Amino acid sequence: DSARRVSGSAKRTLNAQGRPNILQVGMRQSPWQDLYYLMLTIPWVWFFVLTVLMYVGTNGCFAIVYLIGGNNLTNAQPGSFWDAFFFSVQTMATIGYGAIAPSNFYANVVVSVEAMLGLLGVAVVTGLTFARLARPTARVLFSRVAVIAPYNGVPTLMFRTANRRGNQILEARLWLSLVRDEVTEEGYTMRRFYDLKLSREHTPVFSLTWTAMHPIDADSPLYGMTSDELSRDNTEIVVSLMGIDETVAQTIHARYSYIIREVLWNHRFRDIFVDTLDSKRAIDFTRFHDTFEIEF
Amino acid sequence: DSARRVSGSAKRTLNAQGRPNILQVGMRQSPWQDLYYLMLTIPWVWFFVLTVLMYVGTNGCFAIVYLIGGNNLTNAQPGSFWDAFFFSVQTMATIGYGAIAPSNFYANVVVSVEAMLGLLGVAVVTGLTFARLARPTARVLFSRVAVIAPYNGVPTLMFRTANRRGNQILEARLWLSLVRDEVTEEGYTMRRFYDLKLSREHTPVFSLTWTAMHPIDADSPLYGMTSDELSRDNTEIVVSLMGIDETVAQTIHARYSYIIREVLWNHRFRDIFVDTLDSKRAIDFTRFHDTFEIEF
């Protein structure tokens, strides 16, 4: 039974970081083909290390090519790797002090090749650096728990989201799904998705907080179910938010998942809107995840 | 009672600049994490000041590093900060006159580091400069007041918008909401949103002006309400416009809010379409906010 509970937790569709909780086997991986995607998504420290390695490596290669051609750089010590290396740096970065300069046809050809490759390479690396910076990312906060409480008499599933950036998310849209294991008439087990209707699923501008509400009426797959019944089928409630970030005018996305033990029956969220002393409205985010039990 | 009116005005959801009128308390601010967003949104003068400070600061640091290594620059006065500083400028900007040049291993290594950081740094700063220029912004004008007047016999809420750019806004869409304070059956006060249906909410191309019309029929939350009743619940009418800017092919957005005292009962907008002397059509924007009272 303990193993079952562990397996149940392992079957959660999204992990805590919102990534799929499933391995891939037998998919032909082609990291080289997807190098651009890789360079966009590796951590900054790896990106920087790779950039330095490429910079040093390429200049090292060109230094060797200059040395192979013999004594062909003015003012460079014949056969000196470092003189050739630093000359290569000055050429690739298009500094060109001229203290060391190509002195024959061979060196000039290599310089011409290095200049072209250098310009393209610098464009790609600096383009990648900026593309990484400019990648739109959502900083959306979801309440750690969802609650079920009556709203105008109807039991309603509620959770809160907040835009942690100071800016606005345009044309924001929320999707709420219930995922559970099911067995078809033909005897096949499948993990199926059911949409949970929200009383408000779209907002033209989402700038502060949004309390999503799903009324558990006769149409809801949650209607009349107990916490125990839901736990049995590895039920999970998956939230997905999409909108356009106002600052960068690009689509952003966030998602979250509540397992059944994170849904609190007969709880309500604490109010986060407070009035300041000078009678302005304020939002107190320290209470964002706070709930309290209600009595009937 | 005067305090109440002030508080009512303070509870307006959007302020005059269309930003939320609410403070945030207890949200962990992380300006460094959102540095990119910050650099995109600070005023130009601050952006320029920061760029100059970074340019001077970085070159100052490299100048000190060159000086620490001792007498290592050809033609530079030994120990001269300014010779080292200007050499650094010529290196980082990849000018490299060569009048001053690195003369030993130490200086060459520093040059190699500075060249790489310089290329990346210049890419980020110039990328930011261009991204700031290219950020899509809406220049949409809303009439300062909304009016209510009969249209084909039905009382209709109307306001005008205009695209102040000469270009076209594609797939433009308007949302109109009524926001007011409400108390649920369970006794909780909430600020709720109601959609106000527009007789035309979408247009494939929005290039000049658009008069939005909400018929106040039996389905409208405004049906049968007086100006006084609306004022009581801090009612506000929020407009939101979204579309794709034809010139830059990116999503733009504009919003506006009318409080009840900005909605004029039994008024009509003055016509802005005029015929010029050579019988061409023209729009006279000097009349854009003008209304006149109508009689029955």
Next chain:
Amino acid sequence: DSARRVSGSAKRTLNAQGRPNILQVGMRQSPWQDLYYLMLTIPWVWFFVLTVLMYVGTNGCFAIVYLIGGNNLTNAQPGSFWDAFFFSVQTMATIGYGAIAPSNFYANVVVSVEAMLGLLGVAVVTGLTFARLARPTARVLFSRVAVIAPYNGVPTLMFRTANRRGNQILEARLWLSLVRDEVTEEGYTMRRFYDLKLSREHTPVFSLTWTAMHPIDADSPLYGMTSDELSRDNTEIVVSLMGIDETVAQTIHARYSYIIREVLWNHRFRDIFVDTLDSKRAIDFTRFHDTFEIEF
């Protein structure tokens, strides 16, 4: 009566190039604020002329600044404008031959300023150049006339569009509107839009041609109307196409307008699909605008 016809043609909402046919009066123009938009949309020849003027002008200004500082450039003829000008070019473009080089503090400071402004300026101009190239533009062809012919027994308005680029337009969507002058019960004349329903308004992929069809059934504003009745109210049929260009992954848009005399009653388009000798399908675009009269 001839004047009326001229006025009717002047009231066409879109002109032949698909731009609005209306002047703007009294709108405060702010060309400087919208300089970016201007630089994106002026013709290439003007863009190039402006770039050259700015390049020559800026270098001319810096040349004067160098001259003002007196004899401060090594190897430059004292007081020579052109030596200072060419030195400025070599600095701004970060070439820095070093044949001419700054020889004192004043010149070095000016070089530092010019290097920074040069890098930013080059970034903006080259960014603009690329943004102009990369602006997504639709190359969509509309048939010069629309026709009305029975389709499965129902009279149907049809016109043809074709994607003139070799690529694909994704999630393409067509809107068809009828625009005509109308007088409200209250006596105001307005130009109103009516949507004309298409039998297929969306296609996941639009790569070759698309024949749009609007069935003139009882729900259509065109139902039972004659060509003469339509002409009376300056009626016009406006088409708008939007989709995502597969190659550049950006939204593109095209529009066209048919006045009533461009709608041919009881005509049909010639077939453009032909079978080649090796029994492959081909499209013959030379017949794209061709129609023929049908008999009953």
Next chain:
Amino acid sequence: DSARRVSGSAKRTLNAQGRPNILQVGMRQSPWQDLYYLMLTIPWVWFFVLTVLMYVGTNGCFAIVYLIGGNNLTNAQPGSFWDAFFFSVQTMATIGYGAIAPSNFYANVVVSVEAMLGLLGVAVVTGLTFARLARPTARVLFSRVAVIAPYNGVPTLMFRTANRRGNQILEARLWLSLVRDEVTEEGYTMRRFYDLKLSREHTPVFSLTWTAMHPIDADSPLYGMTSDELSRDNTEIVVSLMGIDETVAQTIHARYSYIIREVLWNHRFRDIFVDTLDSKRAIDFTRFHDTFEIEF
């Protein structure tokens, strides 16, 4: 009859690579106007060859211009093409060693022109290089066959798709169409599209696999049809998938087409979800295209 079958196969709307299977005749091709599109879509090897040719060609032209002006480069051998060529390379790439430098007005003017053109040209080429890298491409796998099998008692058309990238496709949407030849009442043959309704056509996040299901109920154009009847009209089932790539935040698209002989009646896909030894879920892509016959 064999010819008919060949022609039937030739009439497939999309070929194996998902491109339209139709030639274009009489469309005025304008490769120069669409040069930007061309440079984005030609293979990398051609792009690289063109870049090298342009680089060598432009520098060659400038070399000739320098030579025409006579003896105007310091340290260059008078009349030497290669000295002028390498000087041009050092100028265009803004290296500027200064070993060779312009020595008179003529050369300085040419340098100024080359510097400006060089900066713009490098911006365009490096911009193109990065734009090619950054073009969003879908790596979506479709099962090689579709199957028809009962699902909860209803015969259901199914096929599988998988996102071969490790990332997520946001707001993914599937369209399924049936395309077949038809003759209208008026006697015209047309290739018509019918939408096939999917039991789930949208998913907020598509990260691993998606089994699309079209229930063949009374509303389906496939209802009650046999494989033979479908083959007669060159019937084809076209799939189209669109969504937003999470990594690059741009719209991506994939499509596939099943001809009738690729639809397997009374088959089912093999399960690809497996449990690993440490009771984690995994997907085994080696079974992705595998089906097995079912019995009743």
